[in-house]
Amino acid sequence: MASMVKAEAISSSSSPATTRSSRRRRVLMFPLPFQGHITPMLQLAGVLHAHGGLDVTVFHAPVNAPDPSRHPAAYRFVAVGDGNEFAAEAAALIPTGSYGDFPAALMALDALLRVPFEDALRRALAAEEDEDVAACLVVDSNFRGVQAVGERLGVPTLSLRTGGACCLAAYLAFPELCAKGxxxxxxxxxxxxxxxxxxxxxRDMVLSTTSSHATMATCLERILDSSRCSSGVILNTFNDLENSDLEKIATDLNVPVYAIGPLHKISIGLESSLLTQDRNCLEWLDKQETESVLYVSFGSLASMDREELLEIAWGLVDSQMSFLWVIRPNLAHGSQRVHLPDGFEEAIRGRGMVISWAPQQDVLSHRAVGGFWTHNGWNSTLESICDGVPMICRPHFADQMINTRYVQEVWKIGFELEGKLERETIERAVRRLMCKEEGKEMRRRAKALKNQARISVEKEGSSKTAIDMLI
Incomplete structure (x- = not known):
């Protein structure tokens, strides 16, 4: 594969054993302050620490900050920006639902954090001792300005893409599609x-309905610049899943590309959830039959109207299938609390459970779960693939439409639930996935991909090889 060839060309001159000196090596990291971006960055930190012996410094915004107590003592956590006023300014930029202007918010966060990050990075570099040297800075690809700070201070940078290769390939084509009109x-x-x-x-390239075309184009240009200006691009995916798109990316970017996923199957035991997980649901799942439960969760940011929530509720009831439904506090627009309809609790007694947040990886790997109704963020999509769980897809924004299209048309392990959400449509979709022969075929294909993901992280697997090259 083209990306592997480029990586080999760099690593062949010196192995990890010969490049290490007696001094400790430390990797610096800066995740975007969203759950879907913090999780893979900290998973990557776990991989580099456990497999490469690297110590870790995590710079973080003052909002959605990770909990240091959940991570090894070798990690340092450095807040970027001082004072309550700065923290409030950063928090005000975080969209709270599907209708936020995410591209504008990402660029505003990058601009806000740039100056305080330079101060924090200078202090970190000045404090280095002989045995503790910064090897590189890994930045979320949305932080082009932050990345430029590292470049200016002489720290090599790597760009972490928290989406799939299919998404980055689509972003690379965006300028050409604009030029063609x-x-x-x-x-x-x-x-x-x-x-x-x-x-x-x-329609799959309409990544935001709330942003202007100019804002979207500028945001994507900065993401691509982050990749092209880096010493390499890291993707949380594996070759057998996205080989052709990985080859396309490596050719177009002309930098090493490291497909080292699925990270959640390599970096085990690190907890990075910003919300409190209800682990009682696992005991409930223990009592259910194998592959009988539909898991329903729309991630940490997607939101919907209250009328849609009510239709989902009655659609799940009418399907007569067992389900585990995550309703986080701000899932409904304009409300911090969701009120389910009268009679719903009685109707689902014994076969349905509603919780505010789930330990998703444990849920998807549970033998009782036979399907996943998802918003198709990349973390959720990859986790579902790696546990052989087929999907009902309901994308909202960003890369979710692209991921959905690949789930349905390329991997054929799920289908999109399009149009207005109505209980009759929901009932048919649930039964199609959980009961019909079509759903069983999707499940078989998903399990085949699960096996390929497992092989990729084993010794001499493609992802394990890429991790060794990266280290």
Whole structure:
């Protein structure tokens, strides 16, 4: 594969054993302050620490900060920005639902954190002792300004993409689609297939309905600059899942590409959830039949109208299937508490459970779970694939439409639930996945991908090899 060839060319001149000196090596990291970005960054930290002997310094924003007590003593955590006023300014930039202007928020966060990060990085570099040297800075690819600070201070940088290779390949094609006049889209052509990006349609490239085209284009340009200006791009995926897109990325970016996922199957035991997990659901799952439960969760950011929540509730009831449904406090627009309809609790007694947040990896790997209704964020999509669980897909924004399209058209391990959410449609979709022969075929294909993911992280597997090269 092209990306592996590039990595080998760099690593062949010196093995990890010959490049290490008597001094300790430390990797610096800066995640974007969203759950879906913090989790893979800290998983990567676990991999580099456990497999490479690297100590870790995690710079973090003053909002959605990770809990140091959950991580090894070799980790240092450094808050970027001082004072309650700065923390409030950062918190005000974090969108709270699907209708936020995420591209604008990402760029504003990057701009806000740049100056205080330079101060924090200078202090960290000045405090280095002979046995503790910064090897590199790993930045979330949305932090192009933060990355430039590291470059200016002489620290080599690596760019972490927290989405799939399919997403980055689509982002790489964005400028060409704009130059051809395909983007911004004509609303009458949203179902037009993109010959440059099969199996995507034009609608799958509408990554935000709340951002202007100019804002979206600038945000993606900065993401691509982060990749091209780095010493390498790290992706939480594996070759057998996205080989063609990985090859395309390596060729287009002309930097080493390290496909080292699935990180959650390598970096075991590190807890990075920003919300309190209800582990009682695992005891409930223990009492259910094998592959009988539909797990329903829309991630940490996606939100919906109260009417949609009510339709989901009655659709799940009418399906007659067992389910575990995550309803976090701000899932409904404009409300911190969701009120389920009268009669719902009685209707699901014995076959349904509602919780505020789940230990998702444990849930998806549980023998009782036979399907996942998801928003298709990349972490959720990859976790579902790696545990052989087929999906009902309901994307909201960003890369979720791209991921959904691959789930349905490329890997064929799920399908999109399109259109208005109505209880009759929901009932049919649930039964299609959980009971029909079509759903059983999706489950068989998902289990085949699960096996490929397992092989990738074993000795001499593609991801294990890429990790060794990266270290």
């Amino acid at each position: 395909i983007l911004p889209p004509d609303q009458l052509q949203l179902d037009m297939p993109l010959t440059e990006l099969p199996p995507l349609r034009l």
